[in-house]
Amino acid sequence: MSYPALTYTLGDRQVARLGYGAMQLAGPGVFGPPKDEARALQVLRDAVAAGVNHIDTSDFYGPHITNQLIKQALYPYAEDLVIVSKVGARRDEKGGWKPAFTPEALTQAVEDNLRNLGLEVMEVVNLRSMLDVYGPKEGSLEPQVEAMIKLKERGLIRHIGLSNVTAKQVAEAQAMTPIACVQNLYNLANRQDEALLDQLAAQGIPYVPFFPLGGFSPLQSDQLSDVAKELSATPLQVALAWLLQRSPNILLIPGTSSPEHLKQNLASADVKLTPEIVQRLNSIAQP
Ligand SMILES: NC(=O)c1ccc[n+]([C@@H]2O[C@H](COP(=O)([O-])OP(=O)(O)OC[C@H]3O[C@@H](n4cnc5c(N)ncnc54)[C@H](OP(=O)(O)O)[C@@H]3O)[C@@H](O)[C@H]2O)c1
Numbered sequence: 001m002s003y004p005a006l007t008y009t010l011g012d013r014q015v016a017r018l019g020y021g022a023m024q025l026a027g028p029g030v031f032g033p034p035k036d037e038a039r040a041l042q043v044l045r046d047a048v049a050a051g052v053n054h055i056d057t058s059d060f061y062g063p064h065i066t067n068q069l070i071k072q073a074l075y076p077y078a079e080d081l082v083i084v085s086k087v088g089a090r091r092d093e094k095g096g097w098k099p100a101f102t103p104e105a106l107t108q109a110v111e112d113n114l115r116n117l118g119l120e121v122m123e124v125v126n127l128r129s130m131l132d133v134y135g136p137k138e139g140s141l142e143p144q145v146e147a148m149i150k151l152k153e154r155g156l157i158r159h160i161g162l163s164n165v166t167a168k169q170v171a172e173a174q175a176m177t178p179i180a181c182v183q184n185l186y187n188l189a190n191r192q193d194e195a196l197l198d199q200l201a202a203q204g205i206p207y208v209p210f211f212p213l214g215g216f217s218p219l220q221s222d223q224l225s226d227v228a229k230e231l232s233a234t235p236l237q238v239a240l241a242w243l244l245q246r247s248p249n250i251l252l253i254p255g256t257s258s259p260e261h262l263k264q265n266l267a268s269a270d271v272k273l274t275p276e277i278v279q280r281l282n283s284i285a286q287p
Contacts, residue, residue, distance in 0.1 A: 006244065006269055008251060010054065010206050011124055011159035011180045013082050017244060018266055019054030020047040021210070021253035025069050026062040031095035033065050034257065044073035046259050048081065050266050056183070056208070056253040058086045058128075059112040060097075067116035075118050084208075085113045086163055086183070088128035088144070099130035103147035110151050125151070126161035126183050129169065136166045136184065145173045152177070163210070167196045181251070183208040188239045189219055191285045201249040208251045212243055213265075221284050233271045240268035242281050 006017040025040040027033050034040040047055070057066050070083065077083070087109035090100035100109060106127070113122060127148050131137040141162075148160045159180035162173055173179050182200055186193045186209035197207045213219060213236050220235070228235040236254075243250050254265045273281070 008206055008249060009204065010082060010084075010251065013080070013123065015054040015082050015251065016051055017248075017251055018052065018240075018269055019056065019251055019253045020044075020052045020262070021212075021255035022055055022057040022066045022070060023061050024255040024257045026065045029095050030061050031091065032062065034069070037069070039259065040069050040257060041073040042259050043257060043262050044070060046262055047266075048074060048078060050262075052266070053078070053080045054082050054084065054251060054253070056084050056086075056210075057113075057117075058089075059109060059116055060086075060089050060091055060100075063091045064112070064116050067113060071116065071118045077119075082123045083117060083119070084124040084126065084161065084181075085110075085117075085122055086126040086128040086161075087113070088130045088163075089133070097133050099133070101130045101144060103143060103150075106144060106147045107151060110156050114156065121155060122157050124159040124161050124180050125157045126163040126181070127173075128163040128183075129165050132164075136164050136169070138166055138168060141165070141169050141173060142176070145176050149177050161208075167199065170196065170200075179205065181206040181208055183210055185209070185211050185215075186243075187212050187214055187219060188224070188242050188281060188284050189214065189221070197247055197250070201247045204249065206249050206251045207247065208253055209243060210253070212252055212254050213239055223280060223284050227277055227281060231271055231273075231277075233268075234264055237264055237268040237271050238273070238281070240265060241271035241273055242278065244269065245273055245278060 131139045151157045161181040163183040224235045228238045
């Protein structure tokens with residue numbers, strides 16, 4: 001791996017800060033099987049061979065498909081591989097995203113993850129708030145966090161994380177149980193979580209931005225392209241390098257279905273940004 005110094009503690013495991021998000025491996029709309037299964041398996045194997053030891057997934061990707069691909073490609077898993085999943089949603093017959101947010105549904109989801117990944121215990125599971133599917137919404141998550149604590153007590157989960165949550169919800173959950181990580185929408189252009197990110201950094205808790213490249217429509221900006229040209233890098237490599245320099249507790253899980261893009265994303269650790277360039281990139285953020 002070309003970035004050995006870039007590690008951070010997730011739960012009680014040390015992981016490379018450049019990980020991999022597996023959502024793009026399912027079919028179009030994260031629904032059904034991939035068009036090219038061999039390519040999907042290759043991406044997973046290449047990632048681990050390159051030193052990735054943090055993979056983000058969910059049983060509702062596909063559904064089930066992404067986890068089954070991970071198992072097919074990587075089982076038996078390397079000892080240092082940390083697979084992080086999330087629960088809280090389900091898919092309807094058309095691929096729509098629906099809440100599955102009762103304690104019973106959360107329990108079922110953890111059991112589905114374990115079965116499809118071939119694991120006896122999940123290292124980290126994020127409780128993905130579904131109070132609003134499209135973004136964080138205030139409201140108590142107490143019953144859901146309680147259900148996660150029960151799953152931990154049953155030995156099915158080692159660490160509990162949160163996703164799509166507000167700072168208030170993080171505080172509420174932390175009063176009930178240790179929180180291992182927070183996974184929210186954040187990237188060069190979407191920076192509503194600045195305060196929460198800094199707060200978690202002060203506590204030594206990983207912040208895992210989802211859509212680090214902008215999600216289904218990757219980031220595009222003239223300023224980003226100009227910087228990329230100057231650095232002989234791609235715009236998306238610069239976007240990842242910006243996240244790496246933003247805070248040491250940021251763990252990256254860029255998603256791709258392409259072995260070539262995977263290679264480019266991992267090489268973003270070698271893209272060095274000067275303070276002057278960081279300042280220029282900072283101005284891309286939407287107010
Ligand atoms: N907690 C949540 O609610 C939540 C929500 C969304 C996602 N997630 C997690 O976050 C992970 C990352 O999010 P994401 O995959 O949706 O978005 P992303 O990482 O921001 O971007 C993925 C998109 O960028 C493209 N891409 C990746 N590398 C590229 C490259 N080097 N050059 C050009 N295009 C590139 C991908 O297409 P190609 O396949 O063609 O490369 C795909 O369209 C997911 O895998 C998932 O595990 C969590």
